[in-house]
Amino acid sequence: MPAPGHRADPGREGTPVSRTLLFEIGVEELPSSYIPPALEQLERGARAGLGDLRLAFERIETAGTPRRLALLVHGLVERQTDHDEEAMGPAVRAAWDAEGKPTKALLGFCQGKGADLASVRKVATPKGEYVAVTVHHAGKPAAEVLPALLASLATGLSFPKTMRWLADDTRFARPVRWLTALLDQQVLPVRAFGLEAGRESRGHRFLVPGGVMIQTAQYYLGTLRGALVSVSPRTRCETILTQIETLATERGGRVVPDEELVEINNFMVEWPTAFAGHFDPQYLDLPREVIVTALREHQRFFAVEDARGHLLPAFIAVRNGDARGIANVVKGNQDVLIARLEDAKFYWETDLKHPPADRVEQLAGVVWMEGLGSLREKAGRLSALAAWLAQRLAPGAAAAAERAALLCKTDLLSEMIGSGKEYASLEGVMGGHYARRAGEPEAVAAAIAEHYRPRGPSDALPETDAGVLLALADKLDHVAGAFVAGKVPSGSEDPYGVRRAGNGVLRILLEQERHLDLRDATMEATRPFFAADPELKQAEIVKQLGEFWRGRVEAALEDRGLRYDECEAALEARIAVFHGDPTSTAVATRRPGWVAPHDALRRAQVLSGFRTDARFEPLVILFKRVANILAKATETIPPALDRARLAEKVERELAAALDQARQRTGPLWQKRAYDEILPALLSMEEAIHAFFDGVMVNAEDMPTRLNRLRLLTEVRELFVRGWDLSKVVVEGERGQ
Numbered sequence: 001m002p003a004p005g006h007r008a009d010p011g012r013e014g015t016p017v018s019r020t021l022l023f024e025i026g027v028e029e030l031p032s033s034y035i036p037p038a039l040e041q042l043e044r045g046a047r048a049g050l051g052d053l054r055l056a057f058e059r060i061e062t063a064g065t066p067r068r069l070a071l072l073v074h075g076l077v078e079r080q081t082d083h084d085e086e087a088m089g090p091a092v093r094a095a096w097d098a099e100g101k102p103t104k105a106l107l108g109f110c111q112g113k114g115a116d117l118a119s120v121r122k123v124a125t126p127k128g129e130y131v132a133v134t135v136h137h138a139g140k141p142a143a144e145v146l147p148a149l150l151a152s153l154a155t156g157l158s159f160p161k162t163m164r165w166l167a168d169d170t171r172f173a174r175p176v177r178w179l180t181a182l183l184d185q186q187v188l189p190v191r192a193f194g195l196e197a198g199r200e201s202r203g204h205r206f207l208v209p210g211g212v213m214i215q216t217a218q219y220y221l222g223t224l225r226g227a228l229v230s231v232s233p234r235t236r237c238e239t240i241l242t243q244i245e246t247l248a249t250e251r252g253g254r255v256v257p258d259e260e261l262v263e264i265n266n267f268m269v270e271w272p273t274a275f276a277g278h279f280d281p282q283y284l285d286l287p288r289e290v291i292v293t294a295l296r297e298h299q300r301f302f303a304v305e306d307a308r309g310h311l312l313p314a315f316i317a318v319r320n321g322d323a324r325g326i327a328n329v330v331k332g333n334q335d336v337l338i339a340r341l342e343d344a345k346f347y348w349e350t351d352l353k354h355p356p357a358d359r360v361e362q363l364a365g366v367v368w369m370e371g372l373g374s375l376r377e378k379a380g381r382l383s384a385l386a387a388w389l390a391q392r393l394a395p396g397a398a399a400a401a402e403r404a405a406l407l408c409k410t411d412l413l414s415e416m417i418g419s420g421k422e423y424a425s426l427e428g429v430m431g432g433h434y435a436r437r438a439g440e441p442e443a444v445a446a447a448i449a450e451h452y453r454p455r456g457p458s459d460a461l462p463e464t465d466a467g468v469l470l471a472l473a474d475k476l477d478h479v480a481g482a483f484v485a486g487k488v489p490s491g492s493e494d495p496y497g498v499r500r501a502g503n504g505v506l507r508i509l510l511e512q513e514r515h516l517d518l519r520d521a522t523m524e525a526t527r528p529f530f531a532a533d534p535e536l537k538q539a540e541i542v543k544q545l546g547e548f549w550r551g552r553v554e555a556a557l558e559d560r561g562l563r564y565d566e567c568e569a570a571l572e573a574r575i576a577v578f579h580g581d582p583t584s585t586a587v588a589t590r591r592p593g594w595v596a597p598h599d600a601l602r603r604a605q606v607l608s609g610f611r612t613d614a615r616f617e618p619l620v621i622l623f624k625r626v627a628n629i630l631a632k633a634t635e636t637i638p639p640a641l642d643r644a645r646l647a648e649k650v651e652r653e654l655a656a657a658l659d660q661a662r663q664r665t666g667p668l669w670q671k672r673a674y675d676e677i678l679p680a681l682l683s684m685e686e687a688i689h690a691f692f693d694g695v696m697v698n699a700e701d702m703p704t705r706l707n708r709l710r711l712l713t714e715v716r717e718l719f720v721r722g723w724d725l726s727k728v729v730v731e732g733e734r735g736q
Helices: 032-052 104-113 142-155 217-226 233-250 259-266 281-285 288-296 326-351 361-365 375-393 395-407 421-426 429-437 442-450 465-484 498-511 518-532 538-559 564-571 597-609 616-632 649-671 674-682 685-694 702-720 731-735
Strands: 018-027 059-065 068-077 083-091 121-125 128-137 176-183 200-202 211-213 272-278 302-305 311-320 574-577 589-592
Touching: 018 142, 018 200, 018 217, 032 059, 032 068, 032 142, 032 233, 032 259, 059 233, 068 142, 068 217, 083 104, 104 128, 142 176, 176 200, 176 217, 200 217, 211 217, 233 259, 233 272, 233 302, 233 311, 272 326, 281 311, 281 326, 288 302, 288 311, 288 326, 288 421, 288 429, 311 326, 326 421, 361 375, 375 395, 375 465, 375 518, 395 429, 395 442, 395 465, 421 429, 429 442, 442 465, 465 498, 465 518, 465 538, 498 538, 498 597, 518 538, 538 564, 538 597, 564 597, 597 674, 616 674, 616 685, 616 702, 649 674, 649 685, 649 702
Parallel strands: none
Antiparallel strands: 018 068, 018 176, 059 068, 083 128, 121 128, 200 211, 272 311, 302 311, 574 589
16 A cells, blocks of 8 residues: 555556545643543544444544544555445245245345345255345545544543533534635545544644635645644654753753653643753752642643752753743743742641641541441551551561551641642651651651552552551551442442552552451451451451452452463462461461462463373363362261272372372472472372273262262362462363
8 A cells, every 4th residue: 555645556457546644623721631532532532433434544543632642544445445245134934935036025125235235145044934135335535535524423422521602512622713624625524523633723823813624635734733732642742851851951951750740741832942041949848749749730831950960959840832932931930830839838838736646536536437436436446457467467567567557647747648639649648758857767757658558550559568567557457448338449430539449558568468367357357347347248348358358359369460261270279378488387377369369370370381281181180070070979078088998099090199299299389389280199199090091980889989989079179278270271172
């Protein structure tokens, strides 16, 4: 196919014509966060729609600014490909009468399909014989079928919030003011939002406020650039990055990295011009996070730091326009920033007069969650839960974690967090600063600062042991409290952030390879609630929490690229949970595989790695056979194997193979050396095969039958300590 934007030689027979399609939706200024998702929807919809219309193309390009969403399709064929449709008609018995003449049903079918009676044929189907015809649909010109698609794309875009501005029910994120639709030079008659598309676009609202004629779709980007509109997000982003980095270098520093802020600025402007400003160095006495937040949250300014990472008294901003009047723009933005920094300075200095320890009892006056008491009560629970977690994860951090738990919510009473709404995202971070200034140990201050981490899937994890303990305690308490209060997430609804808290727990455990029994942790987290209210339906709440955590663990494993059946096999295992030192001889308890998330991840990964082993699929099929036999057994299987009754050689060989596998894997289970355990279990394949080939499990002699069922039970139990292989799907089983 010819290069985008170029026509093939129309004089050469059979050579398709390559065109460029432009569709622009002109709007009042969109919020920056609305634009990237809308462009993604446009591209997805265009790909699907062009495929349905049988219109081939080379590539799709989207572009957008606050005032426009644009779609460019390069290398678009001039007309649809032809298409043959197989159309089924009435049953043969209803198509011809007793004399063999076509009935009205058959004639109507042929007329409706535009087919000759002679082209009708009989087709055998599971429901009987029917008539059918092949209908040939000649491809239509692209210009004829595109308008309906483009109108559908425009009206089908979804946004977080929409508005009405016409007399009908039409809705969009902002009022639509113009439509531009061209196939090369040809205007396409697209109608939507009470408008008809033309070739006129608009230039920059202030710099080139009039209409701009787009002569041909291929020149769209260049034409608008001449009207001081940089439509391509990639080009604008490159411009912004170059400008802000240059300005930072000129001031002896570098821009504090912030990809999200770059994207926000990118979709706030049509013609970016960066400028630098400064503020009084006295404000650098404020915590770094406060200054960066003051610059970022409302002003969308970039902070500047030196080579050592220390902030400089400077900022860089991006305006939507050119350099005219830039001095006034700089002064105005500096004045606004100084006002915000003055507020922050007042909050900071006021808060330093009230050490965190002095605010602890004031937490009693703040409700944490409706029906679940105050923040003071929560602080007490966190302190106890952090101590419990410390025994299992980091005994040396217990004292710091307990102290931090008592103080960690006091910054919610501060001026900075309570009054400065723009600084609400600094919860915990400010608490750490206040604790440090009040003379609390660094481990305590760091734990307070880290205890909200991670807030989301890309947020940093807590780095200190005390921070980990407090972060886990806070999130476990949050999940437990929500379920106790009946605030259970449902579907896509999760107003209390329960799933986010659960995902945070799992990120810490999985990414930092920490071993924690979630069932034990859940029981410990719910214990204070149950003690305070004996009327609570404890069994039901604990069951719901178990289902919640299992679902979170399963999702976390799948997010890490594991197959569904591998996750199921690991989560449905009956693992041995060892408390304390895993190399000790501590007695283990048998728990579902999901209760130890990092352990489940390791087992699922090992299972995934062994899928290519030649013994794997046959063994899975054998295991399923074992599981099916045991599932169908109605007899009461004895608790122990009677080795004296193992009369057949294959029985004794399987028992010996089982003993050998136990001996080899015994110490490996406690060390969680799953990559060594699974090969040892795979070595039992031959003995299991021979057992099934050599004896009938359900023998008529009842003691023999029960003993064989017991032998299979012990084989299954050894596997299920790590994996329930009956959950694994393999190709081989389809042939069985």
